[in-house]
Amino acid sequence: MPNREFQGYVNVSQIMDQSMFTLRANLASTKIKAALKLAMSVALPKPGACATAGACTLAWMSPDELLIIAPSAEAQKLYSSLDTALSGLHVLLEDVSDARAKFILTGAHVREVLAKLAPMDTHPAQFPVGSFNRTRFAQVAGAVFMEKDDMISLICFRSVQDYVFALFSAAAAHGSEVFQ
């Protein structure tokens, strides 16, 4: 499927070359922390935030779940090193690259467009750059990563990617600006 894009007062585009892993593990465990540090050279993200290690992102999904996002080219290697580092520990690591879809919103008004569809406070003081939140986009579950002031990553389930793309495209359409 081609990378699709919608150009409005905020741009919506789908990102296809990313892999994702779900890691279920007790994130409070020092062994888990050490293993992840070993595999990815990065400290665990705080609740409600992401940590970045090079081109990879670790998103805090819950006290016992991380979402690890990596460029597809590095994914196989990353999976192996994680698998090795975590071996013998009580964890569950699953490739969910194909279960998810990722979109990015870019433009000065990304927070505004998100606020049309997600019941969350998108104000910079409440949701600063680096924040991560699981919420809903209209009628489906979704996750939001505030990458930069003018860029938000959105993650949703694969099966509803058409819906989510259409949803954000409509919200970002010229003429529907909330604040000029």
Place this chain on the structure above:
Amino acid sequence: MSTRLANHGRLINRSKAIKFTFNGKVMTGFEGDSLAASLLANDQMLMGRSFKYHRPRGVVASGGEEPNALMNLGAEGHFEPNARATTTETFGGLTATSQNHFPSLEFDVGAINSKLARFLPAGFYYKMFIHPRSFWKHVYEPIIRKSAGLGKAPKARDSDKYEHYYHFCEVMIVGGGIAGLQAAKSAAATGVRVLLVEQTAHWGGRAPVDGATIDGISAEDWVHETVVALSACENVVIRHRTQGAGVYDHGYALAYERIADHTPGDGRPRHRLWRVRCKQIITATGAIERPLSFAGNDIPGVMLASAVRDYVVNYAVSPGDRTVVVTNNDDAYRTALRLKKAGLDVPVILDARAEGGGVLMAEAIAVGIRVELGRGIAKVIGSKRVTGVQICAQAGEGAVLEEIGCDVVAMSGGWSPVVHLWSHCGGKLFWDVDQAMFRPDPDKPPLGIDGAGFVRVAGLANGHLRSASCMVDAAIQGTAAAYNATGKVKKIKTAEAEDAEEVPLSPVWLMPQGASYKLRSKAWLDFQNDVKVSDVQLAAQEGFESVEHAKRYTTLGMATDQGKLSNINGLAVLSKALNADIPDVGTTTFRPPYTPISMASLAGEARGELFQPIRKTAMHEWHDDHGADWEPVGGWRRPYAYLQSGETTDQAVWREVINTREKLGLLDASTLGKIVVKGPDAGKFLDMMYTNMMSNLKLGRCRYGLMCSENGFLSDDGVVARIDDQTWLCHTTSGGADRIHAHMEEWLQTEWWDWQVWVVNITEELAQVAVVGPNSRKVLEKLGGMQVSADALPFMAWADGEIGGITCRAYRISFSGELSYEIAVPASRGLEFWEMLVEAGAEFGVMPYGTECLHIMRAEKGFIMIGDETDGTVIPQDLGLGWAISKKKEDFLGKRAQQRPFMDNPNRWQLVGLETLDGSVLEDGSYAIAKGQNANGQTNTEGRVTSTYHSPTLGKGIAMGLVHNGPDRMGEVLSFTKIGAPPVKAKIVSPVFYDPEGEKPNA
């Protein structure tokens, strides 16, 4: 006549004349006009007909409280009924038509009802249409339905765009009058986030019209300066054309923004619904003037005094040449003075108070207006337009003292604070005797998340009628709201306002106070629903003592204006009739929205393509391109069947069954739930989840499992595969994936949180294809890559490998009774894999098949389907699945419930096969008829059909059903109901109709 004045007009732009049409007639208005103002400027006082009596009605108000001037606006996809002309902004090309009349507004045959008014009192419908009982359904109801409802229902699909916006702030202020602006300034000074909304297109509310002075400058200038200052604050959002529509729990509020009602087709959304979350809400919603109840107060030309003033000042529209002002308070004198200033005639001011008013009265007398004290209106003369009034003593019974010619009556019965938003979430009111108004009781506010009040009221809405105290109150509320929201304090100077001194009003609930029945039966309370003083009195007399009962009996306040003008007058009349105090009678309940908001704004983006998310598998587009007839399943769309040209759906389904049984079928099984369960305690956990044993499942093997709720009822089923020592993969039904995943998490998190088990739902990671039929092995072998032979991959085994170059996991399982494989591949390669199978399978007669084919094939095999054979009251034992219930396990979810006496009883309805004697197909859900009747006189039943199909394989109807002690009654013939036809006879047989030995899947 009503007309446009030559000069002034606060809100209009005389350089921009615009054309619009009313009832097909082209008219001219100015930019800035409300539609009501434009119509009055064109001498169109008659704007509608009332609901019950079809009486001619003119505009009575100038804002959202308007009961009469309701219009159909626009056409086709932009059509909207029941729009208030007072809150509709006139724009070029606007088309409006009046409502509730036939054949025309001027001549309406329905007006005959008015002549019959004497025979149509309150409760008429209830009393009249109950006898004879049989007439209701076919005679009365159709007639009443036909006459019900104002306006027309739109027929075309709404072609505008709507959206929601989630807004978070600390303080929300509703109302952009001087109190709202001051409250916003005071709150914003602390730096908290403030949202200020105003329902009209203009800031300042009444103050600029009434002419107060604030901080030494005119209210108009102060408002302008304040709006500019607030707009410049980073922490403030101000929004006009945005109504605070409702207040809900925990600081949730709805604001309704009418973005493009006045600029249709400019590409912007028409409405935006702001879903606001805040800590504190201040309602600075002002007050609504009350009408006076005198005979003929509904004749076009009788208007609220403040509205008359608004039309003159804001739009330079004179509602008439000669205006009689009738009042019980000082404020209405402002109208007289304004009219005089505009060069219009005010023949008399009738002040119901014996002592009259204060400085405003003195001013009126000074400019030469005749003022009559202790006087009121006995009756208004005129039919489609006021022609005069008969004057009487307020204290008397209506003896006419004098008749004065006029074409407008400006009435004022005092002011009622707009307490709706305060009340929406439970705020209580108290009766202010001195000002004769219900006011918010500050000791009983709506309570928020912390148990403290979260709504405050400021200014006029809080009972402060004078500008000076209004500003002081607004500043206090603004500062307090910011403090309560965030703990921040910063005091700023409060604007000082000045206006004329006023003396108190004297409550007047009926004019004259001793009005005869004849006068009372022409004194309107509710203009839109035609409720008169006499109706409310009748309701009281007939025992409707509760205000809520009286409301429903008379329909007072039940029209689209929700009684904004009528409620207080109505309950005052009711309290008098009951000889009770007004606060003891109380108000009816205020419910959101404040005024009607569009249905589409509530839907927001959820329309058309975005109405509901549709889950799509990786092969969705292929199915769509190949004739899929879609069926919704658990949020997904699955092909019911693939229609080839010229085929009916049935023919397609039957073809798919035969082809799959004889050759090769492909099913997109991606929607089946796939949940990975892993950990040292995973086996123990699954033994609790499933009725059968999963911990002892061998590596590389699959087992069909059942899940029950704690009630013991069958909840889901599917095949479980043992992946490694600590890992199992559980398949669920298509609709059950999210539910079962949540069910597992729930038990792990809330009951067995010390068990070491992780669960991940990987349903969407994989595309899964069922390759089914005698040729299934051939096509897989042709694609190559892994061993799929009977030895290498026996029935109920799985293996990882590669087929056609794609990494996969292959399961040798069968839900069809044929030789069958289910192959899971990464979803991103699902379509590629599917197309590969289609191509490679051509020589083996491959065809895709849909869910109905799947259903028929499983029914031919006697396999149950969750949702068909189960309905939340069926236990596995009922379905002959006792073999899947472990006897060894001490515990599993549902085990204890299945030991309850009613469950643990062989005397239940149990699964059997059913075969009609004539080969026909039984009706789904039909009942087996038993002897006798139950206590309710209904025929007894002894079973019902749960699945029923025409089996193309067997060439006859087959069914499964639950029959009382069914398995013990093989061969017995039962009668099954058929709607509109005699019962159908069917024989009890084994539910396995096809390949009873089960040899085929083992091939």
Place this chain on the structure above:
Amino acid sequence: MLILNCPYCGRDKDETELAAGGEAHLTRFGPGSSDQDFEGYLFGRANPKGLHFERWRCAAGCGKWFHAARCTATLEVFGTYKAQTLEPPRVIKDAITAKRPGWSWRNFS
């Protein structure tokens, strides 16, 4: 439209992001339990006007089940806490006592 703070992800969640799960602190009765105990576990739910302990799930969020102590009449929320406990923690009990002295609910007070 309630707002509850999820004690796991720490975020204030809108009611539309949450799923209600009924009464909290149920004791499971399995095989071997008396009919009365089992009936109470399966069907006996308190429905008080006033203080109540409820289960909620951060459904469109971190997915975790948590408990909320709140007043069903005024909708005041006294606190939320993690579900891995057999009784409300001290801090929650104290918060309730501060607002509703002398409270009791089932076996707790």
